[in-house]
Amino acid sequence: xxxxxxxxxxxxxxxxxxxxxxxxxxxxxxxxxxxxxxxxxxxxxxxxxxxxxxxxxxxxxxxxxxxxxxxxxxxxxxxxxxxxxxxxxxxxxxxxxxxxxxxxxxxxxxxxxxxxxxxxxxxxxxxxxxxxxxxxxxxxxxxxxxxxxxxxxxxxxxxxxxxxxxxxxxxxxxxxxxxxxxxxxxxxxxxxxxxxxxxxxxxxxxxxxxxxxxxxxxxxxxxxxxxxxxxxxxxxxxxxxxxxxxxxxxxxxxxxxxxxxxxxxxxxxxxxx
Amino acid sequence: xxxxxxxxxxxxxxxxxxxxxxxxxxxxxxxxxxxxxxxxxxxxxxxxxxxxxxxxxxxxxxxxxxxxxxxxxxxxxxxxxxxxxxxxxxxxxxxxxxxxxxxxxxxxxxxxxxxxxxxxxxxxxxxxxxxxxxxxxxxxxxxxxxxxxxxxxxxxxxxxxxxxxxxxxxxxxxxxxxxxxxxxxxxxxxxxxxxxxxxxxxxxxxxxxxxxxxxxxxxxxxxxxxxxxxxxxxxxxxxxxxxxxxxxxxxxxxxxxxxxxxxxxxxxxxxxxxxxxxxxxxxxxxxxxxxxxxxxxxxxxxxxxxxxxxxxxxxxxxxxxxxxxxxxxxxxxxxxxxxxxxxxxxxxxxxxxxxxxxxxxxxxxxxxxxxxxxxxxxxxxxxxxxxxxxxxxxxxxxxxxxxxxxxxxxxxxxxxxxxxxxxxxxxxxxxxxxxxxxxxxxxxxxxxxxxxxxxxxxxxxxxxxxxxxxxxxxxxxxxxxxxxxxxxxxxxxxxxxxxxxxxxxxxxxxxxxxxxxxxxxxxxxxxxxxxxxxxxxxxxxxxxxxxxxxxxxxxxxxxxxxxxxxxx
Numbered sequence: 079x080x081x082x083x084x085x086x087x088x089x090x091x092x093x094x095x096x097x098x099x100x101x102x103x104x105x106x107x108x109x110x111x112x113x114x115x116x117x118x119x120x121x122x123x124x125x126x127x128x129x130x131x132x133x134x135x136x137x138x139x140x141x142x143x144x145x146x147x148x149x150x151x152x153x154x155x156x157x158x159x160x161x162x163x164x165x166x167x168x169x170x171x172x173x174x175x176x177x178x179x180x181x182x183x184x185x186x187x188x189x190x191x192x193x194x195x196x197x198x199x200x201x202x203x204x205x206x207x208x209x210x211x212x213x214x215x216x217x218x219x220x221x222x223x224x225x226x227x228x229x230x231x232x233x234x235x236x237x238x239x240x241x242x243x244x245x246x247x248x249x250x251x252x253x254x255x256x257x258x259x260x261x262x263x264x265x266x267x268x269x270x271x272x273x274x275x276x277x278x279x280x281x282x283x284x285x286x287x288x289x290x291x292x293x294x295x296x297x298x299x300x301x302x303x304x305x306x307x308x309x310x311x312x313x314x315x316x317x318x319x320x321x322x323x324x325x326x327x328x329x330x331x332x333x334x335x336x337x338x339x340x341x342x343x344x345x346x347x348x349x350x351x
Numbered sequence: 352x353x354x355x356x357x358x359x360x361x362x363x364x365x366x367x368x369x370x371x372x373x374x375x376x377x378x379x380x381x382x383x384x385x386x387x388x389x390x391x392x393x394x395x396x397x398x399x400x401x402x403x404x405x406x407x408x409x410x411x412x413x414x415x416x417x418x419x420x421x422x423x424x425x426x427x428x429x430x431x432x433x434x435x436x437x438x439x440x441x442x443x444x445x446x447x448x449x450x451x452x453x454x455x456x457x458x459x460x461x462x463x464x465x466x467x468x469x470x471x472x473x474x475x476x477x478x479x480x481x482x483x484x485x486x487x488x489x490x491x492x493x494x495x496x497x498x499x500x501x502x503x504x505x506x507x508x509x510x511x512x513x514x515x516x517x518x519x520x521x522x523x524x525x526x527x528x529x530x531x532x533x534x535x536x537x538x539x540x541x542x543x544x545x546x547x548x549x550x551x552x553x554x555x556x557x558x559x560x561x562x563x564x565x566x567x568x569x570x571x572x573x574x575x576x577x578x579x580x581x582x583x584x585x586x587x588x589x590x591x592x593x594x595x596x597x598x599x600x601x602x603x604x605x606x607x608x609x610x611x612x613x614x615x616x617x618x619x620x621x622x623x624x625x626x627x628x629x630x631x632x633x634x635x636x637x638x639x640x641x642x643x644x645x646x647x648x649x650x651x652x653x654x655x656x657x658x659x660x661x662x663x664x665x666x667x668x669x670x671x672x673x674x675x676x677x678x679x680x681x682x683x684x685x686x687x688x689x690x691x692x693x694x695x696x697x698x699x700x701x702x703x704x705x706x707x708x709x710x711x712x713x714x715x716x717x718x719x720x721x722x723x724x725x726x727x728x729x730x731x732x733x734x735x736x737x738x739x740x741x742x743x744x745x746x747x748x749x750x751x752x753x754x755x756x757x758x759x760x761x762x763x764x765x766x767x768x769x770x771x772x773x774x775x776x777x778x779x780x781x782x783x784x785x786x787x788x789x790x791x792x793x794x795x796x797x798x799x800x801x802x803x804x805x806x807x808x809x810x811x812x813x814x815x816x817x818x819x820x821x822x823x824x825x826x827x828x829x830x831x832x833x834x835x836x837x838x839x840x841x842x843x844x845x846x847x848x849x850x851x852x853x854x855x856x857x858x859x860x861x862x863x864x865x866x867x868x869x870x871x872x873x874x875x876x877x878x879x880x881x882x883x884x885x886x887x888x889x890x891x892x893x894x895x896x897x898x899x900x901x902x903x904x905x906x907x908x909x910x911x912x913x914x915x916x917x918x919x
Contacts, residue, residue: 082453212453213450249733250738253739254751255702255722255723256702257751257752257755258727258755258756276741278742279737279738279741282737283738291450292410293442294447296409296435297406297435297439297448297509298435298460298461298464298508299432299435299436299465299512302433302466303465304466306466307469307472308463308469309456309463309469309473311469
């Protein structure tokens with residue numbers, strides 16, 4: 079039987095299903111941390127390829143990624159525009175100099191491409207979290223790390239309500255479309271204004287939902303006992319411990335390679351003067 | 352029975368509230384009692400529940416006077432966690448009270464919070480799931496269950512703590528008739544185990560069957576209290592308070608007034624049959640009901656041909672639908688939760704396109720139309736107005752659609768003024784939309800769609816969570832729009848509304864249309880309706896029982912007209 083995750087289902091034959099929550103959470107944290115450490119483009123491409131292969135091997139349904147393609151495209155456009163129009167990164171060749179003083183060099187393009195890859199990696203990493211984990215993984219993974227339960231409950235509720243908010247978002251957007259709004263037409267400022275309207279409504283809905291959730295959590299005796307007990311029992315096997323150790327080692331290695339060896343650092347970049 | 356709850360002169364005002372929500376409530380609840388709270392929207396029913404379970408004043412800010420005692424202990428002096436062991440509360444919307452992502456974890460969650468040892472927890476979770484008949488759902492994601500199943504999970508998660516008192520705040524308002532019965536039969540079982548049950552409910556017909564006592568709350572005060580038999584005798588008083596009495600009681604009241612019959616009115620279907628036998632009532636033959644509602648005979652303006660649709664996860668929501676709607680119809684689409692009703696109307700408004708087959712609006716395929724184009728012809732009003740209101744003020748909300756259509760500002764002003772008058776919101780143009788009450792928000796949602804002058808109006812659950820006065824007001828508005836010649840389609844679980852207002856009923860089951868036709872004809876198909884897990888209104892069932900399924904009255908007035916006394 080497939081396992082429900084925050085955003086999707088993972089088939090029962092996925093290696094993720096048998097994994098202890100600790101290495102699962104560690105895997106997801108590792109991907110996102112490494113993405114934060116890396117600056118150079120080639121390692122990014124390798125990391126993206128690694129995640130893509132991971133999706134395939136772990137049999138994660140690719141429908142989960144589909145939802146985020148549009149986000150990646152929008153984020154990439156925003157990054158590209160901001161670098162092209164608003165940065166002054168020195169390079170060997172300067173292609174355009176704007177009247178307001180910024181310019182475009184080959185390093186500008188390289189840096190923009192790198193940032194796009196960083197966002198893509200992090201978005202893929204976040205997607206991987208939402209499509210492969212459930213609240214149980216977060217809660218029991220955090221418990222294995224001896225993190226406070228309140229923190230893991232907050233995290234799991236935040237992820238879970240994110241899916242509910244996504245549905246609310248679609249409903250409000252549909253309601254606007256049914257009253258003649260078009261999100262694909264008009265200048266960017268006007269389109270942004272339309273989304274602002276969606277968010278006005280979303281804030282009210284979110285506040286009402288949060289209040290309801292808060293009441294429900296309290297009604298179920300949250301924090302009643304000084305020491306919380308757990309319904310499920312997960313045993314950490316040697317293989318789980320080895321995977322977790324390898325993941326921690328990979329983050330540490332990435333840190334070492336960037337700051338001590340300089341391999342993962344962005345080549346030739348210097349702050350704009 | 353000894354008392355488990357005592358409320359003395361309780362007053363409560365929310366921190367930002369202008370008025371007291373509760374005004375001097377005095378109430379005693381006995382152990383093992385089944386107490387039902389009824390009253391119009393805004394009467395203070397939910398607030399009273401929150402005070403009984405200690406959320407007020409522990410978790411809500413405001414002004415509190417008086418006292419609430421649970422087993423002799425004042426809730427203000429108890430810890431909230433201590434109260435949750437004794438009093439469990441189930442809120443109206445189960446979706447927002449699920450904290451975990453599996454049924455089993457949801458039931459275990461309160462036990463984990465209370466530090467129950469694991470071995471004991473395993474046993475209690477299993478026992479509770481068995482009792483609430485959700486054991487086979489244990490690995491399911493709670494939010495993806497049917498309405499009735501969700502409420503059973505919500506109740507189970509409270510029940511696992513084995514509280515003495517269970518409070519339920521309108522748990523059946525979003526449920527289909529069968530889902531409602533599931534919840535009520537479970538509550539009856541819980542009562543047999545000796546638990547005290549406090550239920551806020553609009554459905555007086557079910558309350559009459561199970562309640563030991565009913566209190567009528569109005570404007571923060573208890574205005575009537577007693578066994579259901581006593582309270583529901585006051586038909587006019589409870590109706591004036593915005594509560595529907597059981598239809599059979601209303602019928603008996605009509606007949607008593609007409610024929611001068613004295614004595615106690617029946618409150619359940621079985622009692623009514625017995626009461627009618629005792630007063631020597633008989634059915635007139637041949638039965639002549641009043642004139643049939645105006646039937647549309649116009650051209651077909653909506654048609655679905657061999658339409659099927661599956662959601663991306665593979666769920667087949669519509670299967671081979673062939674249906675047409677004519678200009679000027681007032682149709683109701685009914686069916687159990689998850690039968691495909693909303694998916695069907697989303698196809699009509701163009702939000703979804705069929706995977707197979709076609710949908711046409713005014714003869715044109717929706718696949719060849721933009722939603723903007725469809726929106727000028729079809730208006731869709733959501734079940735939850737919060738999903739449909741996104742502008743700052745009432746005026747802006749109504750003007751939004753017209754501006755998108757490029758209507759000039761002077762024309763917008765005229766049309767918004769007209770529409771606000773029509774829905775009774777005139778004078779509120781500059782009021783913040785989110786400060787309106789639920790009834791007003793629902794009317795604004797209707798106005799904001801109506802102002803675009805669509806010929807077809809589709810309303811999803813127009814009266815959910817609304818009291819009798821608000822429901823009637825919305826339905827009368829739809830009726831007046833219908834009288835103007837518009838085509839109205841409602842999606843609802845409220846069979847009483849269907850019988851009283853619609854001309855045609857489409858019954859859906861598992862993505863298919865299984866019945867379609869005149870309301871009376873459809874409600875006379877008892878066996879097929881049972882197969883679709885639909886129960887006709889109480890008055891219709893009574894007529895059918897009296898006549899051996901040959902007569903199908905739709906309203907209390909019709910049933911009263913078909914009954915004569917003695918030799919008359």
